[in-house]
Amino acid sequence: MNSYLVRIYRKAEDNPRLLVGVVEEVGVNGKKAFHNLYELWDILNSAKREQTQPKKSKRARSS
Secondary structure, rough: OOEEEEEEEEEEOOOOOOEEEEEEEEEOOEEEEOOOOHHHHHHHHHHHHHHHHHOOOOOOOOO
């Protein structure tokens, strides 16, 4: 299981989907910015997909 630090800098009172902030994965360098709830979800969900996708083999096929 991955751990994340989510910092929300701004949110709209009348629309909770409008968030601005950054996501950091604990133990990993770098930050990813988001500007709404959907971008936040994409960041968290893409990290999960990267973890579960099988690695592709780099071997070349012979014909």
